[in-house]
Amino acid sequence: xxxxxxxxxxxxxxxxxxxxxxxxxxxxxxxxxxxxxxxxxxxxxxxxxxxxxxxxxxxxxxxxxxxxxxxxxxxxxxxxxxxxxxxxxxxxxxxxxxxxxxxxxxxxxxxxxxxxxxxxxxxxxxxxxxxxxxxxxxxxxxxxxxxxxxxxxxxxxxxxxxxxxxxxxxxxxxxxxxxxxxxxxxxxxxxxxxxxxxxxxxxxxxxxxxxxxxxxxxxxxxxxxxxxxxxxxxxxxxxxxxxxxxxxxxxxxxxxxxxxxxxxxxxxxxxxxxxxxxxxxxxxxxxxxxxxxxxxxxxxxxxxxxxxxxxxxxxxxxxxxxxxxxxxxxxxxxxxxxxxxxxxxxxxxxxxxxxxxxxxxxxxxxxxxxxxxxxxxxxxxxxxxxxxxxxxxxxxxxxxxxxxxxxxxxxxxxxxxxxxxxxxxxxxxxxxxxxxxxxxxxxxxxxxxxxxxxxxxxxxxxxxxxxxxxxxxxxxxxxxxxxxxxxxxxxxxx
Numbered sequence: 160x161x162x163x164x165x166x167x168x169x170x171x172x173x174x175x176x177x178x179x180x181x182x183x184x185x186x187x188x189x190x191x192x193x194x195x196x197x198x199x200x201x202x203x204x205x206x207x208x209x210x211x212x213x214x215x216x217x218x219x220x221x222x223x224x225x226x227x228x229x230x231x232x233x234x235x236x237x238x239x240x241x242x243x244x245x246x247x248x249x250x251x252x253x254x255x256x257x258x259x260x261x262x263x264x265x266x267x268x269x270x271x272x273x274x275x276x277x278x279x280x281x282x283x284x285x286x287x288x289x290x291x292x293x294x295x296x297x298x299x300x301x302x303x304x305x306x307x308x309x310x311x312x313x314x315x316x317x318x319x320x321x322x323x324x325x326x327x328x329x330x331x332x333x334x335x336x337x338x339x340x341x342x343x344x345x346x347x348x349x350x351x352x353x354x355x356x357x358x359x360x361x362x363x364x365x366x367x368x369x370x371x372x373x374x375x376x377x378x379x380x381x382x383x384x385x386x387x388x389x390x391x392x393x394x395x396x397x398x399x400x401x402x403x404x405x406x407x408x409x410x411x412x413x414x415x416x417x418x419x420x421x422x423x424x425x426x427x428x429x430x431x432x433x434x435x436x437x438x439x440x441x442x443x444x445x446x447x448x449x450x451x452x453x454x455x456x457x458x459x460x461x462x463x464x465x466x467x468x469x470x471x472x473x474x475x476x477x478x479x480x481x482x483x484x485x486x487x488x489x490x491x492x493x494x495x496x497x498x499x500x501x502x503x504x505x506x507x508x509x510x511x512x513x514x515x516x517x518x519x520x521x522x523x524x525x526x527x528x529x530x531x532x533x534x535x536x537x538x539x540x541x542x543x544x545x546x547x548x549x550x551x552x553x554x555x556x557x558x559x560x561x562x563x564x565x566x567x568x569x570x571x572x573x574x575x576x577x578x579x580x581x582x583x584x585x586x587x588x589x590x591x592x593x594x595x596x597x598x599x600x601x602x603x604x605x606x607x608x609x610x611x612x613x614x615x616x617x618x619x620x621x622x623x624x625x626x627x628x629x630x631x632x633x634x635x636x637x638x639x640x641x642x643x644x645x646x647x648x649x650x651x652x653x
Contacts, residue, residue, distance in 0.1 A: 167408075167411050169378060169379065170376050170377070170378060170379075170407075170411050171337065171376065171377055171378075171379055171380050171382075172336075172337055172338065172374060172375070172376050172403070172407045173334045173336075173337070173374070173375050173376070173377060173384055173385070174334065174336035174337065174338075174339075174341070174342050174372060174373070174374045174403060175331070175332045175333060175334040175335075175336065175372075175373045175374075176330075176331075176332045176336070176342060176345060176346060176370055176371070176372055176373070176399075177329060177330070177331050177332075177370070177371040177372075177373065178329070178330040178331075178332075178346060178349050178368065178369070178370050179298075179327050179328075179329050179330075179368070179369045179370075179371075180229070180327065180328045180329075180330065180349070180353050180358070180359045180361070180367070180368055181298065181325055181326070181327055181359055181366065181367040181368070182221075182222055182225045182226070182325075182326040182327065182328055182358055182359055183225070183357070183358060183359050183360060183367075184219055184221045184222055184225065184326055185221075186219055187208065187219065187297070187324035187325050187326060188216075188218070188219050188222050188259075188295065188296075188297050188324060188325065188326035188327075189207055189216030189217060189218060189219065189259065189297065189324060189454075190205055190207035190208060190216065190217070190324060191205070192204060192205045192207070192208050192324060194325050194326075195321075196365055197365075198321065200317070200319035200320075200321060201319060201320050201321060202321065203320075203321045204320045204321070204323070207324070208254070208320055208323050208324045209254050209320065210253075210254035210255035210256075215453050216259065216451075216453055216454055218243075218454065218457070219326060222295060222326040223266075223295075223457065223459070224467060225326075225328070225356075225358040225359075226266050226267075226293065226295050226328050227266065227267070227459060227464065227467050228356055228358060228467050228470070228471060229293060229328050229330075229352075229353060229356060229358050230266060230267030230270070230293045231464075231467070231468050231471060232352050232355075232356055232471060232474055233267075233270045233271070233272055233290050233293065233330065233349075233352065234270040234271050234272065234290070235267035235268060235269060235270030235290060235292070235293055236267060236268055236269050236270070237266065237267045237459060237464055238264065238265070238266055238267060238268070238459070239458065239459060239460075239461075240264070240456055240457065240458055241261060241264045241265055241266045241456070241457045242261065242264045242450055242451075242454070242456050242457060243259050243260070243261055243295075243450070243451040243454040243457075244259070244260055244261060244262040244263075244448045244449060244450055244451055245257045245258070245259060245260075245448065245449055245450075245451050246258040246259075246260045246262070246296075246446045246448055247446055247447040247448070248446055250299050251302060251316075251318065252299045252300035252301060252302050252318050252319075252320070252323065253297075253299040253300060253323055254320065254323070258296060258297060258299065259296065259297050259451055259454070260294065260295075260296035260297070260329075261294035261295055261296065262294075262448040263448075265292045265293065265294035265295075266293060266294055266295055266457065266459075267292065267293045267294075268291065268292045268293075269289075269290075269291070269292075270289070270290040270293075271287050271288060271289050271290055272287075272288055272290065272345070272348055272349070272352070272476070273285055273286070273287050273288075273348075273476045274286055274288060274341070274344045274345050274347075274348045275344065275479070275490070275494060276338075276340055276341050276344050277340075277344075278338075278340055283490060286335075286341060287335075288332055288333070288335045288336065288341075288345050289332065289333030289335050290330060290331070290332055290333065291331045291332065291333050292330075292331050293328055293329065293330050293331075294328070294329050294331075295326065295327070295328060295329075296327050296329060297323070297324050297325065297326065297327065298322050298323065298324065298325040298326075298327050299322070299323055300318055300319055300320040300321065300322050300323035301318070301319045301321070301322055302316050302317070302318055302319075303316065303317040303318070303319065304316050305317060322366070328358075328359075330349060332345065334373070334384070338403070338404075339399065339400035339401065339402070339403030339404040339407070340400055342372060342399050342400065342403050343396040343397070343399045343400040343403075344396075346368075346370050346396055346399055347396050348475065348476075349368075350363075350368050351475045351497075351498065352474055352475060353368070354499070354500055355472055355474055355475060355500045356471070356472065363394050363395060364394060369393075369394075370393055370399055371389055371390065371391050372389065372390040372393070372399065372402060372403060372406075373387050373388070373389050374387070374388055374389075374390065374403060374406050374407065374410075375387045375388065375410065375420075376407060376410045376411055376414070385410065385414070385420065386420045386421065386422050387422060388406060388410070388420065388421075388422065388423060388424075388425055388434075389423070389424045389425065390402050390403075390406060390424075390425050390426070390427055390434055391424060391425070391426055391427070391437065392426040392427050393427050394429075398427055398429060401427075401432060402427040402434060405432065405433055405434055406425070406434050409433075409434065421436075421439070422439070423436055423437070423438065423439050424436075424437045424438050424439075425437055472500075475497045475498075478493070478496075478497040478503055479493045479494060479497050480493075482496060482497065482516075486510070486516035486517070486520075487516065487517070488516060488517065488520055492517075492520045492524065495524045496520060496523065496524065499537065499538070501537050501538040501539045502523065502528075502537070502538050504538070505523065505538040505541065505545055506519055506520065506523050508545035508546075509523070509545040509546075509548050509549050509552075510549075511545075512545055512546040512548075512549035512550075513549050513553065514548065514549035514552045514553070515552060515556065518552045518555075518556070519548065519549070519552060522548060522551075522552065523548075526566060526569055527541075527543070527548075527569070527573065530569070530570065530573045531573075541573070542572075542573065542574065542575055542576035543569075543572045543573050543576050544576055547572065547576060547577065547578060547579060550578060550579050550580060551565055551568075551569075551572070551579040554579055554580060554583070558639055558641070559580075559583075560579075560583055560588065561636050561637070561640065563631075563636035564583065564588050564636055564637065565579075567588070568582050568583065568586070568588065588637065594642065594646065597638055597639070597642060597643060597646055598646055600630065600633065600634070600638070601626075601630065601643070601646055601647055601650055602650070604626060604629055604630055604633065605626075605650060605651070608626070608629070611625060611626070612651065615651050616651065616652075623644070623647060623648070623651070626647050626651075627640065627643060627644065627647065630643055630647075
């Protein structure tokens with residue numbers, strides 16, 4: 160799909176994202192009910208979740224810790240004092256019929272993150288995206304519409320309250336995004352940061368990370384904002400990009416043909432690759448917020464904030480910069496290696512064990528990642544230990560095994576782990592580096608191909624590669640290629 164700027168250079172899109180991150184606590188935000196996913200419906204509920212009279216919410220301390228750490232990682236200013244509010248709205252899947260959230264005094268405000276944007280056919284660029292706020296709130300449950308009445312649609316609806324009351328951190332960006340690609344990269348970086356922190360698994364398929372896009376268009380960067388439309392129901396970064404690109408072009412076409420762009424909520428239809436109207440968009444006044452009388456103010460003291468700050472890991476953007484500067488890796492390699500925390504941790508351990516960073520990067524992002532993808536695993540419990548990969552790389556660099564042999568033994572090492580040196584000894588896969596062994600092999604090879612020898616001596620120097628290939632085939636890639644080259648040259652030219 161073409162980018163708006165390519166097809167409509169007189170228009171500019173203005174995009175902001177509301178990202179809901181499910182915080183990975185064992186219990187819910189205001190009760191000890193479990194947050195386990197995938198269990199039978201309505202098995203993780205209690206009187207607080209059900210909103211029964213006489214029950215009182217109590218803030219989960221781990222939720223506060225995760226929210227503050229997430230805020231710090233997003234360069235937000237954590238408030239010394241904040242509060243919870245009631246958001247009045249009819250939720251059929253939230254028994255209280257109001258949501259406990261934060262309105263005018265959120266836990267953190269005014270931050271930013273840095274994203275790398277790789278547009279197809281364009282040079283990769285880095286953009287700083289502002290973040291307006293992060294606030295804590297409870298999730299709603301899940302409605303399941305059932306029945307088989309073809310004309311009337313669903314004949315009945317079921318409700319599962321297992322997700323009701325699960326802790327969410329809502330992260331609201333500033334309207335700094337301009338393309339669908341930027342929006343997708345921003346959402347991807349948010350998930351990457353949350354995973355590094357260990358505060359969420361960011362699994363979009365399970366609803367652990369959900370994004371709503373607010374989008375409008377205007378006639379150039381100095382024009383006032385247009386009418387804002389919200390898009391929901393996007394369960395992948397690809398969907399975010401495609402939904403933005405579609406909606407940008409839809410709104411521009413509407414304005415240019417004299418139609419009105421309504422403030423509304425739309426859904427992304429993945430099958431039809433378009434957005435469609437869902438409902439008119441409510442304003443904040445429609446929610447009738449007021450402070451929750453059952454929850455007192457939140458105070459995060461300086462010493463506690465600094466303790467949590469000291470526990471933050473090195474974050475993805477910092478790692479990308481360091482890998483480029485310290486290890487001399489390309490922007491692409493640095494990006495791939497830091498995409499998942501477990502991969503970055505494994506890579507650093509391999510380098511710490513003495514491996515060349517570029518060689519380590521090639522093996523990890525290439526053959527090893529391909530193996531793990533097929534097995535649907537990651538680096539967390541990978542049997543082939545970092546020091547063992549470093550040992551294999553050193554064996555290649557020392558000329559004791561070839562890259563071909565390394566690829567042959569890698570599947571077994573990836574399955575079981577173990578010392579590459581021990582494996583090549585047991586299997587007799589070591590490189591042949593003895594001149595007295597290689598020389599007779601080459602004599603036999605030259606005797607087998609007299610026409611090619613004659614052609615080489617008549618000036619067809621490229622045939623040297625043919626002889627090397629035949630020698631490698633004869634020895635299953637075990638002969639030292641550098642030494643074989645030297646001996647072949649001597650014998651062919653002698």
